[in-house]
Amino acid sequence: MTSTPFGVRLRRAMDEHGPLCVGVDPHRALVESWGLPYDASGLERFARSCVEAFAGEVAVVKPQSAFFEVFGSRGLAVLERLLADLREAGTLTILDAKRGDIGSTMDAYAAAYVGPDAPSPGDALTVNPYLGYGALRSTVELARSTGRGVFVLALTSNPEGANVQHAVGERGTVAASMVAGAAADNAAAAAEGRLGDVGLVVGATVGSAVRDLGLDLLAANAPILAPGYGSQGAGAADVAVVFGDAAGNVLANSSRGVLRHGPDVAALRAAARRDAEELALALRR
Protein backbone atom coordinates (compact mmCIF):
# COMPACT_ATOMS: atom_id res chain seq x y z
CA MET A 1 0.00 0.00 0.00
CA THR A 2 1.38 3.40 -0.95
CA SER A 3 0.15 6.96 -1.21
CA THR A 4 1.84 7.49 -4.58
CA PRO A 5 -0.58 6.61 -7.38
CA PHE A 6 0.24 3.65 -9.60
CA GLY A 7 0.33 5.79 -12.77
CA VAL A 8 2.98 8.04 -11.24
CA ARG A 9 5.09 5.10 -10.08
CA LEU A 10 4.79 3.40 -13.46
CA ARG A 11 5.82 6.52 -15.36
CA ARG A 12 8.89 6.89 -13.14
CA ALA A 13 9.83 3.24 -13.60
CA MET A 14 9.49 3.45 -17.40
CA ASP A 15 11.55 6.64 -17.48
CA GLU A 16 14.28 4.97 -15.45
CA HIS A 17 14.37 1.50 -17.00
CA GLY A 18 12.62 1.74 -20.37
CA PRO A 19 9.16 0.57 -21.45
CA LEU A 20 9.64 -3.18 -20.91
CA CYS A 21 7.69 -5.49 -18.67
CA VAL A 22 9.25 -8.92 -18.26
CA GLY A 23 6.72 -11.70 -17.83
CA VAL A 24 7.42 -14.56 -15.46
CA ASP A 25 5.68 -17.43 -17.24
CA PRO A 26 7.20 -20.70 -16.04
CA HIS A 27 6.03 -22.91 -18.91
CA ARG A 28 6.95 -26.55 -18.40
CA ALA A 29 9.31 -26.47 -21.41
CA LEU A 30 11.11 -23.40 -20.06
CA VAL A 31 11.49 -24.77 -16.54
CA GLU A 32 12.93 -28.01 -17.92
CA SER A 33 15.20 -26.15 -20.36
CA TRP A 34 16.64 -24.39 -17.29
CA GLY A 35 17.56 -27.84 -15.95
CA LEU A 36 14.92 -27.66 -13.20
CA PRO A 37 12.32 -30.23 -12.20
CA TYR A 38 8.79 -29.27 -13.18
CA ASP A 39 7.45 -29.22 -9.63
CA ALA A 40 7.06 -26.68 -6.82
CA SER A 41 10.77 -26.80 -5.96
CA GLY A 42 11.73 -26.11 -9.61
CA LEU A 43 9.16 -23.33 -9.71
CA GLU A 44 10.69 -21.76 -6.63
CA ARG A 45 14.21 -21.82 -8.09
CA PHE A 46 12.89 -20.43 -11.39
CA ALA A 47 11.20 -17.56 -9.54
CA ARG A 48 14.30 -16.87 -7.46
CA SER A 49 16.45 -16.55 -10.59
CA CYS A 50 13.91 -14.12 -12.05
CA VAL A 51 14.16 -11.94 -8.95
CA GLU A 52 17.95 -12.01 -9.16
CA ALA A 53 17.90 -11.15 -12.86
CA PHE A 54 15.19 -8.49 -13.01
CA ALA A 55 14.78 -6.81 -9.61
CA GLY A 56 16.00 -3.23 -9.89
CA GLU A 57 16.74 -3.77 -13.59
CA VAL A 58 13.42 -3.49 -15.45
CA ALA A 59 10.41 -1.23 -15.10
CA VAL A 60 7.91 -3.97 -14.31
CA VAL A 61 7.73 -7.73 -13.81
CA LYS A 62 4.48 -9.53 -14.65
CA PRO A 63 4.02 -12.98 -13.11
CA GLN A 64 1.42 -15.05 -14.95
CA SER A 65 -0.74 -16.52 -12.20
CA ALA A 66 -1.76 -19.61 -14.21
CA PHE A 67 1.73 -21.09 -14.12
CA PHE A 68 1.78 -20.87 -10.31
CA GLU A 69 -1.81 -22.05 -9.82
CA VAL A 70 -0.83 -25.29 -11.60
CA PHE A 71 1.01 -26.31 -8.42
CA GLY A 72 -1.83 -25.52 -6.02
CA SER A 73 -1.09 -23.98 -2.65
CA ARG A 74 2.68 -24.57 -3.01
CA GLY A 75 2.66 -22.71 -6.32
CA LEU A 76 0.68 -19.85 -4.81
CA ALA A 77 3.20 -19.62 -1.98
CA VAL A 78 5.96 -19.24 -4.59
CA LEU A 79 3.94 -16.53 -6.32
CA GLU A 80 3.41 -14.66 -3.04
CA ARG A 81 7.12 -14.82 -2.29
CA LEU A 82 8.02 -13.65 -5.81
CA LEU A 83 5.72 -10.63 -5.49
CA ALA A 84 7.05 -9.85 -2.00
CA ASP A 85 10.70 -10.09 -3.09
CA LEU A 86 10.13 -7.76 -6.04
CA ARG A 87 8.21 -5.33 -3.85
CA GLU A 88 11.06 -5.31 -1.35
CA ALA A 89 13.50 -4.60 -4.19
CA GLY A 90 11.35 -1.66 -5.33
CA THR A 91 10.41 -3.26 -8.67
CA LEU A 92 6.82 -2.82 -9.81
CA THR A 93 4.68 -5.89 -10.49
CA ILE A 94 1.55 -6.59 -12.49
CA LEU A 95 -0.19 -9.77 -11.42
CA ASP A 96 -1.63 -11.28 -14.58
CA ALA A 97 -4.65 -13.13 -13.20
CA LYS A 98 -7.33 -11.64 -15.50
CA ARG A 99 -10.06 -11.62 -12.88
CA GLY A 100 -13.61 -10.74 -13.88
CA ASP A 101 -17.04 -11.52 -12.37
CA ILE A 102 -20.25 -9.90 -11.18
CA GLY A 103 -19.66 -6.87 -8.98
CA SER A 104 -20.31 -8.57 -5.63
CA THR A 105 -17.79 -11.31 -6.41
CA MET A 106 -15.36 -8.78 -7.83
CA ASP A 107 -15.40 -7.16 -4.36
CA ALA A 108 -13.71 -10.32 -3.04
CA TYR A 109 -11.21 -10.48 -5.91
CA ALA A 110 -10.44 -6.81 -5.29
CA ALA A 111 -9.79 -7.48 -1.59
CA ALA A 112 -7.62 -10.48 -2.52
CA TYR A 113 -5.40 -8.67 -4.99
CA VAL A 114 -5.51 -4.90 -4.55
CA GLY A 115 -6.98 -4.34 -1.09
CA PRO A 116 -5.06 -3.01 1.93
CA ASP A 117 -4.76 -6.53 3.41
CA ALA A 118 -4.28 -8.43 0.15
CA PRO A 119 -2.21 -11.56 0.84
CA SER A 120 -0.51 -11.53 -2.58
CA PRO A 121 -0.71 -8.01 -3.93
CA GLY A 122 1.00 -6.77 -7.04
CA ASP A 123 1.16 -3.10 -7.93
CA ALA A 124 -1.54 -3.79 -10.50
CA LEU A 125 -3.88 -6.58 -11.54
CA THR A 126 -5.13 -7.55 -15.00
CA VAL A 127 -8.94 -7.67 -15.12
CA ASN A 128 -11.38 -9.15 -17.60
CA PRO A 129 -14.27 -6.80 -18.42
CA TYR A 130 -16.42 -9.39 -20.21
CA LEU A 131 -19.09 -8.96 -17.51
CA GLY A 132 -19.18 -5.26 -18.31
CA TYR A 133 -16.82 -2.42 -17.43
CA GLY A 134 -19.17 -1.34 -14.63
CA ALA A 135 -18.66 -4.67 -12.84
CA LEU A 136 -15.05 -3.61 -12.26
CA ARG A 137 -16.06 -0.48 -10.30
CA SER A 138 -15.15 -1.69 -6.80
CA THR A 139 -11.85 -3.10 -8.04
CA VAL A 140 -10.90 0.18 -9.69
CA GLU A 141 -11.82 2.17 -6.57
CA LEU A 142 -10.06 -0.16 -4.14
CA ALA A 143 -6.94 -0.32 -6.31
CA ARG A 144 -6.75 3.45 -6.45
CA SER A 145 -7.27 3.79 -2.72
CA THR A 146 -4.19 1.62 -2.10
CA GLY A 147 -2.02 3.28 -4.77
CA ARG A 148 -2.47 0.34 -7.11
CA GLY A 149 -3.72 -0.02 -10.65
CA VAL A 150 -5.68 -2.32 -12.93
CA PHE A 151 -5.21 -3.26 -16.57
CA VAL A 152 -8.47 -3.85 -18.43
CA LEU A 153 -8.43 -6.20 -21.42
CA ALA A 154 -9.38 -4.14 -24.48
CA LEU A 155 -7.80 -5.65 -27.61
CA THR A 156 -5.97 -8.83 -26.73
CA SER A 157 -2.97 -10.15 -28.62
CA ASN A 158 -4.52 -13.49 -29.63
CA PRO A 159 -6.24 -13.76 -33.02
CA GLU A 160 -9.49 -15.12 -31.48
CA GLY A 161 -10.01 -11.94 -29.46
CA ALA A 162 -11.10 -9.82 -32.41
CA ASN A 163 -14.35 -11.76 -32.80
CA VAL A 164 -15.54 -10.44 -29.44
CA GLN A 165 -13.60 -7.21 -29.08
CA HIS A 166 -14.39 -5.79 -32.54
CA ALA A 167 -18.10 -6.58 -32.13
CA VAL A 168 -20.37 -3.56 -32.34
CA GLY A 169 -22.84 -2.91 -29.53
CA GLU A 170 -25.11 0.00 -28.61
CA ARG A 171 -22.19 2.34 -27.97
CA GLY A 172 -19.72 1.23 -30.61
CA THR A 173 -17.27 -1.64 -30.44
CA VAL A 174 -16.64 -3.63 -27.29
CA ALA A 175 -13.01 -2.48 -27.36
CA ALA A 176 -14.07 1.17 -27.68
CA SER A 177 -16.31 0.85 -24.62
CA MET A 178 -13.33 -0.36 -22.58
CA VAL A 179 -11.23 2.55 -23.81
CA ALA A 180 -14.07 4.96 -22.94
CA GLY A 181 -14.35 3.44 -19.45
CA ALA A 182 -10.65 3.86 -18.82
CA ALA A 183 -10.72 7.42 -20.20
CA ALA A 184 -13.49 8.37 -17.77
CA ASP A 185 -11.64 6.78 -14.83
CA ASN A 186 -8.37 8.47 -15.80
CA ALA A 187 -9.84 11.95 -16.39
CA ALA A 188 -8.97 13.26 -12.93
CA ALA A 189 -5.38 12.07 -13.30
CA ALA A 190 -5.22 13.75 -16.71
CA ALA A 191 -6.38 17.01 -15.12
CA GLU A 192 -3.49 16.65 -12.65
CA GLY A 193 -1.14 16.15 -15.61
CA ARG A 194 -0.23 12.59 -14.70
CA LEU A 195 -0.73 9.13 -16.18
CA GLY A 196 -3.88 7.36 -15.00
CA ASP A 197 -4.12 4.26 -12.84
CA VAL A 198 -6.56 2.36 -15.05
CA GLY A 199 -4.56 0.73 -17.77
CA LEU A 200 -5.60 -1.04 -20.95
CA VAL A 201 -4.29 -4.28 -22.41
CA VAL A 202 -3.80 -3.89 -26.14
CA GLY A 203 -1.72 -6.48 -27.96
CA ALA A 204 1.30 -5.44 -29.98
CA THR A 205 0.05 -7.93 -32.56
CA VAL A 206 -3.26 -6.21 -33.39
CA GLY A 207 -1.97 -4.62 -36.60
CA SER A 208 -4.12 -1.71 -37.72
CA ALA A 209 -7.02 -2.46 -35.35
CA VAL A 210 -6.41 0.56 -33.08
CA ARG A 211 -6.78 2.86 -36.09
CA ASP A 212 -9.48 0.82 -37.83
CA LEU A 213 -11.68 0.88 -34.72
CA GLY A 214 -10.95 4.57 -34.13
CA LEU A 215 -9.61 4.00 -30.60
CA ASP A 216 -8.16 7.18 -29.12
CA LEU A 217 -5.69 5.55 -26.73
CA LEU A 218 -3.82 8.77 -26.05
CA ALA A 219 -7.00 10.50 -24.86
CA ALA A 220 -7.65 7.61 -22.46
CA ASN A 221 -4.53 8.70 -20.52
CA ALA A 222 -4.03 5.04 -19.74
CA PRO A 223 -0.91 2.99 -19.28
CA ILE A 224 -1.04 0.45 -22.11
CA LEU A 225 0.22 -3.05 -21.41
CA ALA A 226 1.18 -4.52 -24.78
CA PRO A 227 1.77 -8.27 -24.81
CA GLY A 228 2.73 -9.82 -28.12
CA TYR A 229 6.19 -8.30 -28.33
CA GLY A 230 8.80 -11.05 -28.64
CA SER A 231 7.57 -14.63 -28.88
CA GLN A 232 4.20 -13.75 -30.39
CA GLY A 233 5.94 -12.05 -33.30
CA ALA A 234 5.74 -8.27 -32.82
CA GLY A 235 8.99 -6.30 -32.89
CA ALA A 236 9.70 -2.86 -31.47
CA ALA A 237 8.94 -1.20 -34.83
CA ASP A 238 5.53 -2.91 -34.88
CA VAL A 239 4.79 -1.60 -31.39
CA ALA A 240 5.55 1.95 -32.57
CA VAL A 241 3.25 1.60 -35.59
CA VAL A 242 0.38 -0.10 -33.71
CA PHE A 243 0.23 2.61 -31.02
CA GLY A 244 1.13 5.74 -32.97
CA ASP A 245 0.72 8.87 -30.85
CA ALA A 246 0.02 6.80 -27.71
CA ALA A 247 3.40 5.02 -27.94
CA GLY A 248 4.75 6.99 -24.98
CA ASN A 249 2.24 5.30 -22.67
CA VAL A 250 3.09 1.78 -23.82
CA LEU A 251 4.68 -0.85 -21.61
CA ALA A 252 5.53 -3.80 -23.88
CA ASN A 253 5.57 -7.25 -22.31
CA SER A 254 7.90 -10.07 -23.19
CA SER A 255 7.83 -13.34 -21.29
CA ARG A 256 9.22 -16.32 -23.26
CA GLY A 257 11.32 -14.00 -25.44
CA VAL A 258 13.41 -13.07 -22.38
CA LEU A 259 13.06 -16.24 -20.30
CA ARG A 260 14.48 -18.45 -23.06
CA HIS A 261 17.88 -16.89 -22.26
CA GLY A 262 17.90 -18.53 -18.81
CA PRO A 263 18.93 -20.03 -16.51
CA ASP A 264 22.01 -17.82 -16.53
CA VAL A 265 21.06 -14.72 -14.54
CA ALA A 266 23.45 -12.42 -16.40
CA ALA A 267 22.10 -13.62 -19.76
CA LEU A 268 18.53 -13.07 -18.63
CA ARG A 269 19.35 -9.57 -17.46
CA ALA A 270 21.22 -8.76 -20.67
CA ALA A 271 18.28 -9.94 -22.79
CA ALA A 272 15.89 -7.74 -20.83
CA ARG A 273 18.22 -4.75 -21.17
CA ARG A 274 18.51 -5.25 -24.94
CA ASP A 275 14.74 -5.36 -25.31
CA ALA A 276 14.21 -2.34 -23.05
CA GLU A 277 16.73 -0.31 -25.06
CA GLU A 278 15.27 -1.38 -28.39
CA LEU A 279 11.78 -0.40 -27.21
CA ALA A 280 12.91 2.90 -25.72
CA LEU A 281 14.47 3.85 -29.06
CA ALA A 282 11.45 2.80 -31.10
CA LEU A 283 8.86 4.42 -28.82
CA ARG A 284 10.86 7.54 -28.01
CA ARG A 285 8.49 10.31 -26.99
Ligand SMILES: O=c1ccn([C@@H]2O[C@H](COP(=O)(O)O)[C@@H](O)[C@H]2O)c(=O)[nH]1
Ligand atom coordinates in the same frame (compact mmCIF):
# COMPACT_ATOMS: atom_id res chain seq x y z
O1 LIG B 1 -3.78 -10.06 -24.77
C1 LIG B 1 -3.03 -10.66 -24.01
C2 LIG B 1 -3.13 -10.56 -22.64
C3 LIG B 1 -2.21 -11.20 -21.86
N1 LIG B 1 -1.23 -11.95 -22.40
C4 LIG B 1 -0.25 -12.59 -21.48
O2 LIG B 1 1.04 -12.02 -21.71
C5 LIG B 1 2.04 -13.02 -21.67
C6 LIG B 1 2.70 -13.16 -23.02
O3 LIG B 1 3.73 -14.11 -23.00
P1 LIG B 1 4.81 -14.27 -24.20
O4 LIG B 1 5.61 -15.45 -23.77
O5 LIG B 1 5.61 -13.01 -24.28
O6 LIG B 1 4.02 -14.54 -25.43
C7 LIG B 1 1.33 -14.30 -21.21
O7 LIG B 1 1.38 -14.35 -19.80
C8 LIG B 1 -0.10 -14.09 -21.65
O8 LIG B 1 -1.03 -14.78 -20.86
C9 LIG B 1 -1.12 -12.06 -23.76
O9 LIG B 1 -0.23 -12.72 -24.32
N2 LIG B 1 -2.04 -11.40 -24.54
